[in-house]
Amino acid sequence: MTSHKSSMWTKLKANIRRRLLSGIFLLMPFGVTLLVMRWLFQWVAGFLRPMIEYVDKKLSNYPLTEPIPDIYISVCVSVLTIIVLLFLLYIVGVIGQVVVGKRLIKAGETLLLQIPLVRIVYTATKQVIQAISLPDRSALKSVVLLEFPRPGFRAVGFLTGYIADASGKKFCKVFIPTTPNPTTGFFEIVPVEEVVETTFTTEEAFKMIISGGIVSPDVLATGKPIQTPGSPNSDKSQ
Secondary structure (H helix, E strand, O other): OHHHHHHHHHHHHHHHHHHHHHHHHHHHHHHHHHHHHHHHHHHHHHHHHHHHHHHHHHHHOOOOOOOOOHHHHHHHHHHHHHHHHHHHHHHHHHHHHHHHHHHHHHHHHHHHOOOHHHHHHHHHHHHHHHHHOOHHHOOOOEEEEEEOOOOOOEEEEEEEEEEEOOOOOEEEEEEEEOOOOOOOEEEEEEEHHHOEEEOOOHHHHHHHHHOOOOOOOOOOOEEEEOOOOOOOOOOOOO
16 A cells, blocks of 8 residues: 555656646746847847937937936837847848758758658659749640550640641640659650640649649549640640
């Protein structure tokens, strides 16, 4: 019985100790922040107060002017100190975002590039985002379907342009990306009549390819037939 009570008391003390330490660790960042802000406030106020008192003393030498009461000077110092602190915090934030932020991003990228599978996905995603962020996304005209790698199979590709042979027959230039790295793939020159345009957006197509089809629209909707430049009802440009 005594050992049981001793065990309970030991567990209770350990539990209380853990709770106290958790409380300290949670409040410590706030306490440190308050101490730093208090120190900054006193430092800035100590710098501004002599300046305001000097200006007040100079103004009081002129006729029809009286010295400002000390309480008003204190209020003025507090308000100006808060404004100066907010401005300093903003400047520090800008510097941190531009300088430190870039270094952190670069360090994070370096770390990610050391992990084999993550490196492939991260690099591909970054390059994809850069590609689809081009003005008007002119590099990728539309998302299309075509038979690949054999008849009966359908592959998602990106129409990148048009080309004609010596007889004037029109072909589509199609890039078929691989999964999960869409920066590599196959380039195919396909007859226009064998290419079907879809209603997928570029973002939807990339999500579907990178995820291996896990993230995809519920319906595989096709749109109008491919219209080459110069053909009737064509609204595309080469």
